[in-house]
Amino acid sequence: MIETLHSLYKKKHNIFLKTQKQIIGIRHASRVAAKILNLLCKEVRPGITTKELDLMSLELHKMFSAVPAPLGYGQPPFPASICTSINDVICHGIPDNRPLVEGDIINVDVTSIVDGYYGDLSRTVVVKSCSEDAYRVIEASYNSLKAAINVCRPGAKLSQIGNEIQKVADSLGCSVVHQFVGHGIGCHFHEEPAIFHYANRPKVDILMQPGMTFTIEPMINLGLSEAVVDKKDQWTARTTDGSLSAQFEHTILITSTGHEILTLIDAKDAYEGVPDLFIDQKTH
Ligand code: MF3
């Protein structure tokens, strides 16, 4: 029965339902990525540069015997080990020498490869303090990700994810970016299916099945939803109206009864408490 579903999903949708062995590997890579992200987020403060965060990420990946997936990825090759997206940058921001200042909001996106398996997550944090508007767009992204995760279970439609995200974004007066999507992940960085973050009704609405692993990573803007990619570096995606953008991302596994968020750290490592991160960098 399971064998049949595995081959059916592969044949019909090019989706790889994962085996138990692969799940163990992806869970481990995801936890390593989560741990690295937490350690990086603790360093976010006025004065630090995203280049320094990138160097730390390289060190941390070495410490955990992991490889940062972004480095050298794509065309042109992504030049850093993490994405750091500040204020109006929606995603794929490249670490540089600009010191962070109080009031900035920054998304840090970590994808780690361990033993050939991939885990991918990101979080938006506040640099010391931020405006109410900034808080609102962060909240919209965070709450929409939580709402989307909550519908994930066997038999649920993939389109429910976007519908949940859209509802939360609308209720907070924010917009959902269409141009970038979540994705299958695990044995490769980006696998099928594409996960749409906006309200949608696809012709073929794929049903979630145990063993599916994918990311949900809503990019939410305060203003217009359009994104424009930097002509020079061909990576940095910004809002067209200069408005703020926020994003959170987790890697999700569909289990036989519901879902598991793979990119979570042990409670003893704390720091999953996102509201704390909005305000300040507590030690736990
Ligand atoms: N981690 C990003 C994602 O969530 C992808 C970054 S691609 C890169 O899918 F090349 F910019 F790193």
Ligand code: CO
């Ligand atoms: Co991703």
Ligand code: CO
């Ligand atoms: Co990511």
